[in-house]
Amino acid sequence: xxxxxxxxxxxxxxxxxxxxxxxxxGVSLAxxxxxxxxxxxxxxxxxxxxxxxxxxxxxxxxGRYQLDxxxxxxxxxxxxxxxxxxxxxxxxxxxxxxxxxSALENTELPMxxxxxxxxTHERHExxxxxxxxxxxxxRADHHPNQLSGGQQQRVAIARSLVNQPALLLxxxxxxxxxxxxxxxxxxxxQKLNDQGITIIMVTHxxxxxxxxKRNIILRDGNIISxxxxxxxxxxxxxxxxLRQAQEAVQLA
Amino acid sequence: MRxxxxxxxxxxxxxxxxxxSLLTMLGIIIGVGxxxxxxxxxxxxxxxVEDQVSALGQNVVSVFPGSFTSGGARGGxxxxxxxxxxxxxxxxxxxxxxxxxxxxxxxxxxxxxxxLNWNTMIMGESPDYPQIRNWEMGTGAMFTEQDVRSxxxxxxxxxxxxxxxxxxxxxxxxxVRIRDxxxxxxxxxxxxxxxxFGQDQDDTVVIPYSxxxxxxxxxxxxxxxxxxxxxxxxxxxxxxxxxxLLKSRHRSLEPDFTVRTQLELAQVATSSSxxxxxxxxxxxxxxxxxxxIGIMNIMLVSVTERTREIGIRMAVGARAHDVLIQFLxxxxxxxxxxxxxxxxxxxxxxxxxxxxxxxxxxxxxxWIGVASISSALVGIISGFxxxxxxSQLDPIDALHYE
Numbered sequence: 001x002x003x004x005x006x007x008x009x010x011x012x013x014x015x016x017x018x019x020x021x022x023x024x025x026g027v028s029l030a031x032x033x034x035x036x037x038x039x040x041x042x043x044x045x046x047x048x049x050x051x052x053x054x055x056x057x058x059x060x061x062x063g064r065y066q067l068d069x070x071x072x073x074x075x076x077x078x079x080x081x082x083x084x085x086x087x088x089x090x091x092x093x094x095x096x097x098x099x100x101x102s103a104l105e106n107t108e109l110p111m112x113x114x115x116x117x118x119x120t121h122e123r124h125e126x127x128x129x130x131x132x133x134x135x136x137x138x139r140a141d142h143h144p145n146q147l148s149g150g151q152q153q154r155v156a157i158a159r160s161l162v163n164q165p166a167l168l169l170x171x172x173x174x175x176x177x178x179x180x181x182x183x184x185x186x187x188x189x190q191k192l193n194d195q196g197i198t199i200i201m202v203t204h205x206x207x208x209x210x211x212x213k214r215n216i217i218l219r220d221g222n223i224i225s226x227x228x229x230x231x232x233x234x235x236x237x238x239x240x241x242l243r244q245a246q247e248a249v250q251l252a
Numbered sequence: 253m254r255x256x257x258x259x260x261x262x263x264x265x266x267x268x269x270x271x272x273s274l275l276t277m278l279g280i281i282i283g284v285g286x287x288x289x290x291x292x293x294x295x296x297x298x299x300x301v302e303d304q305v306s307a308l309g310q311n312v313v314s315v316f317p318g319s320f321t322s323g324g325a326r327g328g329x330x331x332x333x334x335x336x337x338x339x340x341x342x343x344x345x346x347x348x349x350x351x352x353x354x355x356x357x358x359x360x361x362x363x364x365x366x367x368l369n370w371n372t373m374i375m376g377e378s379p380d381y382p383q384i385r386n387w388e389m390g391t392g393a394m395f396t397e398q399d400v401r402s403x404x405x406x407x408x409x410x411x412x413x414x415x416x417x418x419x420x421x422x423x424x425x426x427x428v429r430i431r432d433x434x435x436x437x438x439x440x441x442x443x444x445x446x447x448x449f450g451q452d453q454d455d456t457v458v459i460p461y462s463x464x465x466x467x468x469x470x471x472x473x474x475x476x477x478x479x480x481x482x483x484x485x486x487x488x489x490x491x492x493x494x495x496x497l498l499k500s501r502h503r504s505l506e507p508d509f510t511v512r513t514q515l516e517l518a519q520v521a522t523s524s525s526x527x528x529x530x531x532x533x534x535x536x537x538x539x540x541x542x543x544x545i546g547i548m549n550i551m552l553v554s555v556t557e558r559t560r561e562i563g564i565r566m567a568v569g570a571r572a573h574d575v576l577i578q579f580l581x582x583x584x585x586x587x588x589x590x591x592x593x594x595x596x597x598x599x600x601x602x603x604x605x606x607x608x609x610x611x612x613x614x615x616x617x618x619w620i621g622v623a624s625i626s627s628a629l630v631g632i633i634s635g636f637x638x639x640x641x642x643s644q645l646d647p648i649d650a651l652h653y654e
Contacts, residue, residue, distance in 0.1 A: 057567065057647045078571045085569020096564045096651065100268060113569040117254065159568065 002069055004166055004198045005031040005054060010063035012049050012221075023049040024060070025221035033166075036193040037200045038209035041218035048171070050218065051202050055088055055169045056080045068166045085113050089160025093172035095152040097144040103155045104140040107131055110163045130158035134188055150181035157188055161197075168192065170201040174208050180242060186211040187235030211235060255581070262582040265554075273586060276550045279543025280590030280630065281597060284623045287536035288598025291619045293605060294525045294532070296612035301525070304447055305514055311484050312384055313491055315343075315477040315498070318508040334508050337461065339498060340378075340477045347479075347493045349486040352380035355474040357464040363457055365417040365428040372413050373456045374430060376464025376474075382408075382441070384480045392424045392439030400460040403467065407435035410454035411443040428457065433467050435459060487513050540626060543590070544634035551583050551638035562642050563650025576643035583635020584628055591627025595620050 012024040023046045031037055041047040052058035053065065056072055059080075065073045068087055075083065084090075089110075097106045107127035111118055118126070131137045134154040144152050153173060160168055170189070174182035182205075190211060193199050201212060209215050210233045217225040266273040317335045340355035357376030362369055379394050381387075395406045407428060414423040414437075427434045435457075444453040465471050481490045491511050498509055555562070562575055570578075599615050606613040 052648055055567075057651075078573070081566065081569050081571040084567060090567050092651070096560070096567070098561055098564060109565070110568040112257065113565070113571070113574055163569075 002033075003030040003066070004033050004035075004068055005029065005200075006064075006066040007054075008064040008066075010050070010053060010060045010065060012046075012053060012058070013061045023221055024053070026063070027218075027221070027223055029216070029223065029226075031198065031200065033198050034193070034196055035198055035200075036189070036213040037216060038212040038214070039200065039202045039216045039218065040204060040206075040209055042204070044220075045218040046221040047202050047218045049221075051169065051171055051200075054200060055090060056083045081113070082115065085110055085115075086163060087166045089157075089163070089165040089168045091153065091156050091160050091168065091170040091173045093175040095144070095149070095156045095176070097152055097155055097159075099144055102141050102143055103131060103136060103147065103158075104128065106144070106155055107140075107158045107162055109159060114163065126162055127158070130162045131155070133161060133192070134158045148181075149177050150184055153177065153181075153185050154188065157185075157192075161192070166198065168197055168199045170199065172202055172204070174203070174205065180239070182208060183211075183235050183238050183242070186233075187239065190235050207233070258578055258581045259585060261578065262585045265582055266586060272550060276546050277543075277586055277590030277593065279539065279546040280587050280627050281543075281594040283536055283539030283543050284591045284594025284627055285598040285601060286539065287532060288595050288615060288619060288623055289601040289605065290532040290536075291529065292599060292602030292613045292615040293611060294529050295616055295619075296602075296606065296614040298525045299614045300612050306386070311481040311487055312514050313479045313481055313487060313494065314512050315339075315479065315494060316510050316512065317473070317476070318510060334502055335474050335477060336472065337465075337474060339501060340474065342501060343477065343479060343494055343497060346497055347490055349482040349490055350479055351482050352378075352384050352480040354378035354381045354384055354478040355461050356476045356478055357461050357469060357471060358475045359464070359469045361430055361468065363413065363417065363428050363430055365423075365426060366421075368417050368419075370413060370416040372410075374464065374468060375456055375458045376461035376468070377458050377478075378461060380480070381458060381478070384478050387444060388442040390440040390442040391422075392437070394439055395460055400462050403462045404460060405433060405435045405463060405467070406438045406459065408439040408441060408458045409437055410441050410456040410458075412452055412454040413457055414440050430457070430459075430468055435463075487515065537626075540630050543587070543627075544630040547583055547586055547631060548634035548638060550586075551579060551635050552641070554582070555579060555638045555642040558642075559645065559650050559653035562645050563647055563653065566645070566647035567651060572643040575645075576639045579639035579642050580632065580635045583639065584631035587631030587634070588624065588628045591624050594627070595623050598623075 007027055007029040010024055010027045011022070014021040014023060025046075027050060039047050039050065049058070053060050056067070056075075060073055063073065064071060067083065070083070072080065072083055098109065104124065104127050107130050108123045111123045111126060128137055128140060131140055134157050136151060136154045136158065139147060139151060144155070147155065173189075174185055177185060186208060189199055189201070193213075199212075203209055210229055210231065212229060213232065214228055215225070216223055315335065337355045340353050344350060344353040354377045359374045360371060361374045362371050363374070375381075378400060379396055382389060382394050389408075390411065392408070394408055395404065398404075399406050407430075409423060409428065417423065417428060418426060423437050423440055426437050428437060429435070441454065441458070447453050459468070461474065465474075479490065479494065481487050491513055494511050495507065499507055502508055565575060602613045602615065605611070
């Protein structure tokens with residue numbers, strides 16, 4: 001099977017004034033379809049930079065990056081935009097939804113930039129289906145400010161799915177959420193992963209990382225650990241436990 | 253992204269800041285509105301002048317006597333008495349492309365009829381006069397060539413004279429007395445109104461030039477010669493031909509006459525309104541530039557405010573081009589809408605001013621087109637830099653912009 005992501009000796013150097021910051025120092029990595037990977041590390045470890053490169057938001061200064069069989073390290077801005085549109089879905093820590101725009105329209109956004117245009121009714125259908133996947137079809141006409149944090153993140157996930165990308169990238173997706181909502185969102189990711197979607201997630205929370213299948217730890221721009229998750233948490237079970245605990249408290 | 257969807261998006265973005273959008277458009281609205289109002293009023297005035305000039309007659313060339321100099325004292329135009337009926341006949345005979353000629357003799361005189369009297373302009377003309385002046389007969393008919401030859405005592409009177417002398421009856425067939433000579437009214441001219449110089453053209457009595465010269469004014473020279481040219485293209489040629497002919501007939505080194513065309517009259521009459529138009533256009537373009545700066549300013553603010561939105565759009569696959577078009581369309585929507593409102597307000601204002609001051613209004617379609625296109629252009633020019641700036645944002649920086 002071909003890897004979704006194949007990184008070979010990726011380097012990234014920032015030139016900020018007099019000092020060159022060597023943020024990523026020769027990372028090689030292969031991620032297969034259907035994997036669910038957490039990239040962890042302290043701040044400054046280069047995980048965000050690596051994520052931006054994987055997400056085609058940024059280009060490496062050296063090395064080769066193949067995404068879904070395409071060498072993207074040499075693509076120009078517009079070609080990278082098309083890759084982001086077609087092959088990658090983004091979920092951000094801050095949700096990054098358009099304000100004063102309904103959940104449905106937010107979900108439709110990536111379809112507006114497709115090279116093959118879709119008729120309006122098809123866009124609506126696709127967007128509604130994506131919202132159904134994250135369990136938010138009933139709130140399609142709500143604006144972000146009428147939704148809770150968890151619901152906003154679900155809209156963002158629906159948006160990331162709508163163009164049926166090969167890869168879903170989540171940058172600290174639970175960073176702005178409370179623990180129960182975080183588990184719910186991880187549940188959504190697990191469900192999507194079970195359907196075969198490859199997910200890469202950046203997080204610094206160990207417990208969140210244990211919902212994934214593979215943990216990669218970065219330090220100073222290098223991978224220092226790459227392990228399969230031994231005791232994988234299942235969001236449904238954890239939520240069940242949490243509910244029981246809450247009931248116990250109420251009963252007591 | 254499709255253009256229609258982009259426009260809808262732009263309208264929604266502009267609606268979010270209604271007051272700001274309105275204030276931004278105000279520059280364009282005022283600029284375009286003032287141009288359209290000013291153009292409507294000046295073109296109305298120009299049109300009126302042109303109508304009056306063409307009311308002087310179709311393709312008419314006029315020959316006026318020149319000035320004379322006697323013992324160092326120079327007479328004014330028309331002082332010289334060298335232009336004759338023979339000159340007029342020679343012009344008709346020798347100059348090509350002429351349709352009609354009328355030797356003109358003019359004189360103010362008291363006209364009596366019906367126990368009333370009225371001081372008016374008595375014109376001696378040829379039977380072609382109504383045709384040359386593009387003037388319809390109201391009732392009756394113009395006198396004939398025969399009347400000219402027989403020095404007949406017949407007259408065609410203007411509407412004003414008819415009203416003054418025959419207030420409650422039909423003047424046709426009645427007699428008017430000029431210098432005690434009875435003239436039979438054979439026709440009444442249709443009302444023509446005021447001319448270019450504010451004179452009532454209907455306040456006149458037209459009689460055969462021969463009758464005027466022999467019976468009324470007792471003159472041997474004519475006041476001017478009206479010449480109708482076959483087509484507008486030949487006016488200049490006819491003008492110079494008449495010049496040459498009369499010069500040789502009068503055997504004078506310095507011409508003792510001038511040949512004027514309608515065109516020259518029209519130019520004099522419309523030159524001031526042309527100057528006005530140029531001035532207005534200059535002021536208008538300044539206000540469009542100011543309006544454009546306003547749009548650029550607001551678009552720059554908007555791009556900064558919406559940096560994160562731009563980042564989101566780029567992250568999900570918007571190309572630089574998509575972002576550029578989005579903001580450009582927003583700027584053009586602002587300015588084009590401002591332009592349309594300006595056209596509406598301008599036309600409205602012109603009509604209000606015109607109705608207060610009783611002036612004619614005319615908004616040429618071309619100016620509406622010019623106004624719309626130039627306001628759209630202002631949008632493109634002033635929107636381009638902010639839109640380009642937006643399109644060049646780095647997606648990562650834009651996403652993390654606070």
